[in-house]
Amino acid sequence: MAVPKKKVSKARRDKRRSNNWKLDLPGMTKCPKCGEFVLSHRVCKACGYYDGKEVLNTETK
Template sequence: MALPKRRHSHSRTRMRRAHDALTKPSVGQCPECGEAKMRHQLCGGCGMYKGRSVIRLEEEIS
């Protein structure tokens, strides 16, 4: 395995780490109930995904 001969400078290390920042998750709105939800995820409020009911919630069962 290759080993570096010299250490990297702080500037070079920080330039490499410039792209490691975290991004906020993209949040959309459910078209059925209007609750905030993650994109491409099931809505936790109504159980809908892409216009169809995927799961039945306990509120609907009772």
């Protein structure tokens, strides 16, 4: 059975564990209509287009 020969410090332990907690950014793409960053397979909140069709009416009064 494997047993550590020496005590592992908290700093060394935390450095080793740090790579497991990195978060990946969600899949972001640019909207072809307006150029804003949009989550993949979602309607663009800036212009209201998805797949070349207007889905949301984003006109301001």
